Amino acid sequence: VRAELRPAPAPAPAPEPAAPGPSPTQPEAPPAPDGGPPDWLAVSPPAPAPSPGAGPAPGPGAPGAPAAPGATLPELPKQVTLVGGGEPVRLGRHPAYGPVDTARAGEPLTYLGAAEGWVLVETVRGARGWIPGSQVLLQDKGAEWARAPLYTLSEEEWYIGFLPVRVVSDPDGLNLRTGPGLNHSVQAVLPQGTALKVLGRQGDWLEVALKDGRRGWVAGAYTALVADHSARVEGVRLHSAGPGILRLELTGDLQGAQVDSEAPGGLLIRLPDPSEPVAHLPVEAHGVRDLAVTPAGVLVRFHAPPAFSVREQTPGRLVLEFRPRVLGVETRTEGDGEVYRFQVAGAVRPRADHVGEDVRVDLPGATLAAVPLPPGVWVEQTETGHLRFHIPSARPYAVKQVPGGFEVWFYGPGLQGKRILVDPGHGGDDTGAVNRALGLQEKDINLQVALLLKEELERRGAEVLLTRSDDRRPLPPEAPVPAELSNRTRADLHYRTVLANESGVDLFISIHANAGGPSHQGTEVYYSQDNLNAPRSQYLASLIQSRLVAALGRPDRGVREEMFYVIKFTDAPAVLVELAFLSHPDEAKLLASPDGQRRAAAAIADAVVDFYAGRP
Template structure:
């Protein structure tokens, strides 16, 4: 049987039409096909962009720019005024303009053979130029009709350091409940990939990529100092030895002297930045290599800082090493800016105010006949320092100016008082001092002073509780050190001696009455910006919880007779993070309590913990017993009051712990990232119980229970 088709006769016009249709079908471009006809594969993963790939009139394959770049680890910014596009990936920066064939790669002009366009509100660019500019590979599979692009991970010269306490790690550059993939604590350093408006794209150590808000992070360079950070301008370009030499003899730690200094993963500028440390920070010294110090950042983490921006601090590793009576010298911690002169008070005492204005509140009294060091002049006002180290403003008309002279320490006498022991330190004028507590002694450093004691007064045996003996010596040039060796615990206070002839120190059996306690409600708005801390699933802000608990704690302590200072009592705080500790040091606080709520990437994590910091072989190490005892006392009482999981006492290198000179702790009351504990933390009744628990712990610590 013959094929029936042979009987079908086609007209010539129909044959021509069929041939044209077949020809068009074979040559059909992606632009004429459905958007899904050409597939797009990025680094081996098939994607589905909103606007599909197509071939333009110049026979060039066009791809959606932002979709590709954000999937391939690049930042894209739109320059509206010039209809320009800036793409940043690693060390490469591309710039193109809509409708223009002119482009730039790292500033070098390139002429394209087609132009970027906007299609359905999406910027489309030639795929070959993008791929080649970033040293990538492009492929085409004719069978599956697939465009594939492969780009290696960018070699970035920058990193991003988290500056917020706990910052959300998001899968996309936007605030959304569904895109949080992690929580990053302050100090976390991530690989910088790119930017998008108010966001940094970063890569975490585990390989995950995501976005963090620029408001809570800062871009830091690996091959150059971080913005504002300081490092030697002429670093040796040779490869540094990764090994560390033994610690320097007689040195246990270093102090940062630059404004903001990079801490690196190795001894050289080529190593990545782990952290940025402010001036005045003290770190334990592990070793040295060439022009670099190896320092202890946490109990398990070390880093390196340039010797150009740090200074060694003399060791105090021996139990009795306080620099007196034959021991090795230790460090004096008082800032060393030069005084302008002395304010000599007349026959009547004078009020010292919080600011250079008669409407300011009173912060202290300058005794009649006293001489106060002048540190600053503003109009007709002087910034002066009182005996307890606190500074305030004095109307210049109420005092007489005298050239600055070191205070002469001329005598020491210990005597019994109704409440304990008084130590009268006679001097040519009232002096300011700093104090620090070690396990069995209190150290008093008098800066700007010389020792002129009668022979035999360098050591005075007392042997009446709580004071065993008093020792004095010219610690270093310009600093007199007095040591109170104790028999058990003791509370310290002071007052100016009569007619400004020195200072009277009072030591008594420890009671909460009169104890100077600084409460630090974590976070808040400080001079560096808004810092909300962690945010709970329901939107509860850690800073608000911290403040509520702290205010309740302050009320309990004041009712018990304690002298309470707060780093903030509202939203704003006048101190940066490091300055919170310096404030406590300046007023010679006995105890420092920083109140926080914890956070975790896991919403299941819960419980209470308390932190202290006192590394062995450092000045803080001499307080290790006291700091641990305070931490354990508060942790035990807080867990008993709240009934949450006991996560224990931990040690970590928090700024407020490493920079305070008195026993200090950081309390993590509960996890704000846990839905149940977030609700508790927002409950005033729970806040009151938390305050009561901390109060009980402080009371037990002071009483020795």
């Protein structure tokens, strides 16, 4: 039976490229009030979540979802300029990712996209990677600066502003300072006539932005207003207000605004007689696709629409708070196990772990609708604002993401009915580590051990899938490489996680052989703290490490945490196994021997049986 899995990957949010590994072998708060608003603001209730078993609802993030009438997203191509000196262009959206190039002051950058407060660019040397949004100036191409919206973005805040413009009026120039007061240092002296966009005010001091992206404070008395370019919406600010909680703050002339959460393009704050300026800012974070100012009003598009409440409203200011909301909890039987399905409005990333006699499931920032809970399940609101469910069970478990929420699976012992994806690392033109003296390539050893592991797991009753069953990359050669992945190796790693997530596997095991200096030796197993099932991944890693060290007799290098791509972005409990060092003469011979390969495969299979035998 051919067990290789090759479904077409479903569209997914832009992923990060892979992090470089440690060796050449590795590619890499209380619930919101629900009180009604005053008469001037009309609020529609959030749409209901899909029922259990239904497919994903065509929400505002779905491909092809139409925009609300008059709320069509504006076509605004972006240009990006580096603020300040050189800045590393990184493989992924985190400072820990290595640089692929360095953007230098004055060099043109090509804008490719934005996500999670980072901007994807291409340098003049053809390298593609990510720069923090705080280090660039993002503008609409061809827009007049004085009338164009001001965009700012970071990992926790996104802002669109239509701001008044002032100029330096003093013939002697004006100091641009780091803060509001004479005690703050001078960044630059701005000559008379320099245009300034006003971001805020503190007493007589103005916080301003310059055309070149610089920001600072100036004494307002030495400036003059030249254009206010008045718009109904002056500012749109989306920011994190704590784990799982988002707030949207609007300022301007908001008299007569209506909040429409049933608009097909997303949540729309409709404005009567809207002004002409338009703007669009990608977000791709916290479940939000983007923000836009359209002729119909302010549009927020979500991947999964959350519940919201009105926190503040005046004719000049509106604050909405978004939180995930649990709409129901139901149970069903799957084989010899049990599944708890949580229906959730909005994006949520649960964290589950065994605590005492329960499995505790934390939902940051979430609220609970008035719904019955299954017998034995109880819930509390923590001091940190998490909604915490307690499920009475000592069985092994895993969290799985599903349309409209998530599920917690509880398993019986043994491997019967368990679906496991085994990933032989590298493949095809990606050889991995090489021992030239013995003529060994890591990709071949990985595949042989993976095929033996498949046999061992199947013999114990598991259903086993492989990312590859021969010498090739899992990613089909005709598959395009998205810009955010930049090269085929990183696209191949992403494809492996797509195979795991789309097939709903119960476990993911990636097989590798290590490399380093001639004295480096031993076995190690990795898990990622960012994995959806991080505590279970860590437990599985410890079991595999213990079994492998005993079976192979090599030094114990321990269980390690890293953000390797395949174990970070796979939802199931996931580990990356470094069997031994291909660069060490003794260990290379062990890895190449049929006996060593079979011992390794049997040890990993025994650890998987241990994993399902009960809680740690």
